[in-house]
Amino acid sequence: MSFSGASALEKRAQKVRARVIVRVWEYRQRNYAMGVWFRLRRLLANASAAFAISEERASRLIADGITPVALGGKLHPERMIFFVTRDWAEQLGPLREVALHMGPILREKHLVLIAMDDP
Amino acid sequence: MDFRARLVATLKAVAPILAEPGVLVIGSEVPNLLERGAASTLVVSEDVDLGISIEAHARVKSKLGDIRGLARSSDEPSVWVPRIPELIEVNFVGMDRRLRDPGEVYVFEDEELPLLVFGALSFLRPGRSIDADGVEVPLPRPAGLLLEKLLTDRSGYKGDRDVLVALGLLIEIADDDLDEVESDYATLSPEIRYAVRSNLTILSLLEPVGGMPDPRPHRRRILELLRRLEGREEGLP
Numbered sequence A: 001m002s003f004s005g006a007s008a009l010e011k012r013a014q015k016v017r018a019r020v021i022v023r024v025w026e027y028r029q030r031n032y033a034m035g036v037w038f039r040l041r042r043l044l045a046n047a048s049a050a051f052a053i054s055e056e057r058a059s060r061l062i063a064d065g066i067t068p069v070a071l072g073g074k075l076h077p078e079r080m081i082f083f084v085t086r087d088w089a090e091q092l093g094p095l096r097e098v099a100l101h102m103g104p105i106l107r108e109k110h111l112v113l114i115a116m117d118d119p
Numbered sequence B: 001m002d003f004r005a006r007l008v009a010t011l012k013a014v015a016p017i018l019a020e021p022g023v024l025v026i027g028s029e030v031p032n033l034l035e036r037g038a039a040s041t042l043v044v045s046e047d048v049d050l051g052i053s054i055e056a057h058a059r060v061k062s063k064l065g066d067i068r069g070l071a072r073s074s075d076e077p078s079v080w081v082p083r084i085p086e087l088i089e090v091n092f093v094g095m096d097r098r099l100r101d102p103g104e105v106y107v108f109e110d111e112e113l114p115l116l117v118f119g120a121l122s123f124l125r126p127g128r129s130i131d132a133d134g135v136e137v138p139l140p141r142p143a144g145l146l147l148e149k150l151l152t153d154r155s156g157y158k159g160d161r162d163v164l165v166a167l168g169l170l171i172e173i174a175d176d177d178l179d180e181v182e183s184d185y186a187t188l189s190p191e192i193r194y195a196v197r198s199n200l201t202i203l204s205l206l207e208p209v210g211g212m213p214d215p216r217p218h219r220r221r222i223l224e225l226l227r228r229l230e231g232r233e234e235g236l237p
Helices: A003-028 A033-045 A055-063 A070-074 A086-091 A102-106 B003-013 B027-034 B054-066 B119-123 B142-150 B157-172 B175-185 B190-205 B216-230
Strands: A047-052 A080-084 A096-098 A110-115 B023-026 B047-053 B070-072 B079-082 B089-095 B105-108 B115-118 B126-132 B135-140
Touching (some): A003 B190, A055 A110, A070 A080, A080 A086, B023 B027, B047 B054, B135 B142, B142 B175, B157 B216, B190 B216
Parallel strands (some): A080 A110, B047 B089, B089 B115
Antiparallel strands (some): B023 B047
C-alpha cells in the first residue's frame, strides 16, 4: 500500500476512535447538563404536536392544576412546557403551532405539547 | 440517466464481487434496494458501500480485475471511482465478526485492497438477496443494519444521513426484524445503548432533507421503537 493510502485510512480510523471517546464521555454526562438535551428530545419524541402559548395562558394552566414538566426549569432561559390533552388545547382558543424540531421549539418560552398517545 | 439507473449500473459493474460469499451491499443504498423493484426513491447518496468480510478478502481481491468502469482512487485506496458518468463511487469496507466492540476500528493492510474494518459492522449478518435488473444483490438482515446506523456518531450531515438511512430501514422492515433489533440492542454496552436511543430522539425531531425519507410521518414508529428499547432498560423513568 502506498504511504498516502495507508495514512488516509489510518487517519479515518483515528477519527472514529476519537468519536468513541466522546460517546463514552457523553454517556457519563447524561445526568448532568449535557444530558438535558437528550431528555428534552426524548420528551418531544412523545409529542404529536406543539403549540406556543402566552405567559398569561401558562399561568392560567398552572392555576388550573396543570404542572409544567420539570425539565423546562433546567433550560436556560427556563421554559414552561405542559402536556395537555387535545381537548384541553382546543379550549385554550386559537394557538400557534410550532414545528417539532429543536430550533423552533427552543425559540419559545411557553409551550403546550399534545401526547402522541392522545387520540 | 436517473439515480436508480446509475445505482443498478454500478451494481452490475461490481457483480463479480457481489457473487462472492462474505460480500454484502451495506449502507445508505440498502433502503433503496429494499423498495419494491429496488425503486431507489428514498435515500440518494452518490456511493455504494460494499462490506467485505475479512475471510472473503483474498477471494474479493482476486476478482478486482473483473470490475468494469471503475478504478481505484489514488487518494483513498479502499474507494473505487467511476471512470464513466453512468456509474457511482464504490467504497470497500471491512467486516470482522471477531470484533465485539462497535467502537473498535482497525486498518486491514493490503497493497491492493486495504480496508477500514469497523466493529459496528459486526452486527451485519447476511440476509436475503434481491434481483436488481438481473444482478443478484446480497443484502444484510435489516435489523443489524438498522442498529449499525443508529450507532452513528453525529457529526453534521453524515450523522443526519445515517439516522435517515435508519429511518429508511425502519419504514421498510417487518415487526420480526424489530424483535431482532431489540435482542441485538440488549447485548450492547450501556453507553452504546444510550447513543442508539439518543439518535432515535434526534431522528424524531429532524427536519426533512431533500432526497431523503421525511421523518415527520413516521414519528410514531420511531417512538414505538424507542419505547421497545427502553423496555430493555432498568431504572428508566
